[in-house]
Amino acid sequence: MSVIQALTGELSKLPGVGTKTALRLVYHLMKGSRDDARRLAAAIREVADRIRPCELCGNFSEAELCEVCSNPRRDGSILCVVEEAYEVGAIERTGEFRGRYHVLGGHLSPLDGIGPDELRIAPLLERTRGDEGASEVILATSSGVEGEATAVYLEGLLRPLGVRVTRLARGIPVGSDLEYVDGSTLAEALAGRREM
Amino acid sequence: MSVIQALTGELSKLPGVGTKTALRLVYHLMKGSRDDARRLAAAIREVADRIRPCELCGNFSEAELCEVCSNPRRDGSILCVVEEAYEVGAIERTGEFRGRYHVLGGHLSPLDGIGPDELRIAPLLERTRGDEGASEVILATSSGVEGEATAVYLEGLLRPLGVRVTRLARGIPVGSDLEYVDGSTLAEALAGRREM
Numbered sequence A, B: 001m002s003v004i005q006a007l008t009g010e011l012s013k014l015p016g017v018g019t020k021t022a023l024r025l026v027y028h029l030m031k032g033s034r035d036d037a038r039r040l041a042a043a044i045r046e047v048a049d050r051i052r053p054c055e056l057c058g059n060f061s062e063a064e065l066c067e068v069c070s071n072p073r074r075d076g077s078i079l080c081v082v083e084e085a086y087e088v089g090a091i092e093r094t095g096e097f098r099g100r101y102h103v104l105g106g107h108l109s110p111l112d113g114i115g116p117d118e119l120r121i122a123p124l125l126e127r128t129r130g131d132e133g134a135s136e137v138i139l140a141t142s143s144g145v146e147g148e149a150t151a152v153y154l155e156g157l158l159r160p161l162g163v164r165v166t167r168l169a170r171g172i173p174v175g176s177d178l179e180y181v182d183g184s185t186l187a188e189a190l191a192g193r194r195e196m
Helices: A002-011 A019-031 A034-050 A086-094 A121-129 A145-161 A183-191 B002-011 B019-031 B034-050 B086-094 B121-129 B145-161 B183-191
Strands: A075-082 A099-103 A136-139 A164-167 B075-082 B099-103 B136-139 B164-167
Touching: A002 A019, A002 B034, A019 A034, A019 B034, A019 B086, A034 B002, A034 B019, A034 B034, A075 A086, A075 A121, A086 A099, A086 B019, A099 A121, A099 A136, A121 A145, A136 A145, A145 A164, B002 B019, B019 B034, B075 B086, B075 B121, B086 B099, B099 B121, B099 B136, B121 B145, B136 B145, B145 B164
Parallel strands: A075 A099, A075 A136, A136 A164, B075 B099, B075 B136, B136 B164
Antiparallel strands: none
């Protein structure tokens, strides 16, 4: 049945959705109210049409500037650098960060042909000089090898500009048992131990 | 961000999709090409607008009659009764059934207020009398208690009409080890044993 096959195909392109799951979703949509399905279609359409990168930080945005960058109460002197726009949400949910963000668009990965020019690094340097004149840059790139390398690379560029460059603390996740924490994390936790 | 929240809300209504999964999907849609997202939206819209129950058997259909009912090479004298339209696909994929289908729309479940009148039973009886004049009805209702009860109830109505009433065989699933087969299935398999 053409339209059903078409939808199954589109759905199975989604992450974590195989053909079986896609079919289940299609059947759910056909069983449920037509309006629910139309609302879903409209919502997807809306996002596709209206969401774009914030021109300043690269975060998802409905306007030229995202909600963070356009919020005068956010402190432009502290920039939190993340790899992907969807990581902004995680930090925002903590409610602990009052600065602004800068989305790199990934991490350095020479093997995949992703060098400094493929990432939004120039704009970042610009923001430490420009009107914002960021005085601290928190490097929140991923804790994997590439994320680390990217952080080190950025530090090399930022330090000379006289900005404070920091990295998210590494250590034991809150509420986890020592025995389940991997060795390297434990080592970081020891190295980063603090006075009580 | 309103449109993102809206989409997240709509997506989390889908079966097996929680808020976290919904968010992941939203981000995927925002990261990926706009056209992919638009195609998905259009495909959902198409299904919502064009799929309706086949007027004869209740299967999903884009036309008055579904592909099975409108296919002259399908044998209208054998009807396979399923509870839900999405179960038709499973039987079709076997490629072993050349008859037609009849979708009940569920199974008898007095506690949920689902009695004979809530199911497409009258049309079924009609089809055993009508032009199709079905001579055999295969009861493929679910193998749970309600499905069984529904099958027994239907048999009581169909038998007097002089139609052959059959039920899908129960037994060991192909390729499964005896030790993992539950007792009642094993019992059914024994009772239904056949000459080799």
